[in-house]
Amino acid sequence: MPQLILEQALNGLQFGLMLFLLAAGLTLVFGIMDMINLAHGSLYMVGAYLAAAATQAGGSFVLGVGAAMLGTAMLGLLLEMTLLRRLYARDHLSQVLATFALILIANEAVRIVWGAQPVMLNAPDELSGPFEAGGFSYPAYRLLIIAVGALVAGSLYMLVAKTRLGMWVRAGASNREMTEALGVNVRRLFTAVFAVGAALCALAGALLGPLLAVQVGMGESILILAFVVIVIGGIGSIRGALVGSLLVGLVDTLGRAALPALLRGFLSPEAAGSLGPALASILIYLLMAAILFFRPEGLFPARA
Amino acid sequence: MALYVSSPRRQVLALASLAGLVALPWLAQLLEQTFYVSLASRVLIFALAATSLNLVVGFGGMISFGHAAFFGAGAYCVVVLAQNGVFSAWLAWPAAVAMGVLLALLIGAISLRTRGVYFIMITLAFAQMAFYLVVSLKSWGGDDGLSLAQRSTLGWLDLKDDAVFYYVVLALLAFVLFAFDRFAHARFGRVIQGIRENETRMEALGYPVFAYKLVCFALGGGLAGLAGALIANQAGMAGPNLLYWTQSGTLLVMVVLGGVGSLYGGFVGAALLLLAEEVLVGLTPHWQIGLGLVLLVVVLWAPRGVAGLFARKRDDG
């Protein structure tokens, strides 16, 4: 039993950290430019595909991940400078639709290049086995994801919370006009933030690739989870994104594992069997609705 | 946008289109292309769904990204009732409308507390909630959805006949558009447009803004529920894809293509999108890339949609 709980908690942590990699970029884009970018999930998808292709070509997973991050950052840069820029001044409806169009285009483009079938992305062989310590065993690769995720999340958090650059970013997210008045080039700052966000998407896509299928449409489901995260955390707040990610990751994973069993305690096995998974799959949306009901601007509102 | 005023030119166009649509099954029969009657029903049903969304987005100014939830709720309502032996349209369709209204009241009561981006996201989340709920309910067919054993029964009308079904759908859509026109000119319609234009000012004039928005949202939900009831009949099933978030996105695309806040925007957008899809599918398996590009162009260069292209520039002096 403790093995199971610990395992699920680690799974939740791993999922939460990966969500944070996506949510971090998304929340800053949202916060600074007041821009909804649905295509954020497409960057995640493209990152995973690039990692698979580069790993196959170069024979090294680490190299593949690096190449994917670089490539996706470049793509993000290109996208920001040519297209998204035109949308900042537009209303949310236009942003939703334009980036919805980008999703359609990205999905079809990936289908044209890589085909409709999922592609394989294998974890390095050294990490394919379980990690064992004191009677507890857990897949080594997942442990690596947790380590990398925690490292990146930690340094990103420090970067935004403690450095001068981070101060500009935070200032930009809470009050863009004021930050511009202070002489910060918010445009350029934002282009940089967008590229970094894209690279983080690729990192998440590449790391999750061996666990989930690398396929068209993989970006959409996780995109919506990332939105849930930043809405829970408060748009524009990196701290909110971190707390929200871990919350969503843990609640979702533990809910799926525990709810059916929990419900069996006071419902018939039949009812529990059908209600359990249903309830587990909407748990995080319930969480979000509840949080927004009491705090309509999320847990850590960035704007005063 | 100024307050909605119907122009005689548009009314003439609308009546001409109506005449064309009435003649369509007869023409299809003549050309032995009866398949098109079924396609036309589908277009009209989506026109109804998109119109209901335009009520919320274009007139109410509430950018709902979860409209598919009400659409899907209506569809499932009809199918589940049919499974329990209720086939009468007199019962099932109003039930679908009521389902849409109730769901919209529930979702709206929570979502309308938030503003801007938060509203978009929370409506999206609620629709996803409905989607996952439906997918994980085994008794509702999970991923595969449920099929409808037979179309609803409506008095002496034989809805199994595609042409009859088409005329029923057309009549409903025409009535809804007529009612929508009345609505836009009635006091409620003016208030809701005022809220779209300046919510704080409306509050300061003494309007209970929240209540107006909620009622408008619920009306949209109810109409979407009706559209859902019809689509279940047209397709002979209800599947979870009806509630998926891309469906909400597609409905928004229709509204924007046709013209946000234009009475016939939903109709025009649905017709354009579905017919373009029909043509593109025949040309290339990668037709969605074309759709995406067209959509990008429309958003960037014709944000008021087709209605905007035809609107005369008004001179306010």
Place this chain on the structure above:
Amino acid sequence: MDDPRPLLEIREVSKHFGGVYALNEATLAVHYGEIHALIGPNGAGKTTLIHTLSGTLRPDRGRVYFSGSEVTKLAMHERVALGLARSYQITNIFPRLTVLDNVALGVQARTRDWGSSFRFWRPFSADRGIVEEARALLERVALGALAARCAGNLAHGEQRALEVALALATRPRLLLLDEPMAGTGPEESERMVELIAQLAREVTILLVEHDMDAVFRLADRISVLVGGSVVATGLPEAIRADPAVCRAYLGDSTETPP
């Protein structure tokens, strides 16, 4: 005064943001029929006071009474229904609607005269009186000739007049004017002063204004807000001579009472 109770009464209202008190036990009474001006240096809490009066902010402590009943916890629209209307410092109109539609929306809001607006079928034009009244209102603020124009295209001074007309459309018993002269030129200011003087015959006015010349010309009584508290209330001459008021304005060179 025949009615000894004030129309609007604010009793020891406090509101703080973080640790800073924007209002600190502010107390104020506006009597029937008067033009009561509220002045004070920047940052004195005038904006916060307006928000607590109109209902966008709830005070932490203290109470607000309007014509005898407590309104501290009422929503903005409920206060408007009781007869407490406001105009905005930064023009807050419906810029994309016509001038007439702007005012007609205001007139239509009065449920006590027109009934609720939850009417979905009967055309708005069936209630002829609404448009007629809106036109009459526009004549009163000298915008009659511009009724068909798009409100966003009006000159600044005309928009300020429309702003006042919108507040008037609700037929308030108390009109809360938040810096009606803000940004207007001398000529437009003059017209606004005339308009306010004329309105004061029918409605009680609480005037928050920086233009001291206008304040001293119009006000029956003046209250001075400093550091979140009302430090003085009295007739204009008394306020002019009040040493506490002079002290409060010292160091704020832009606003010296004449």
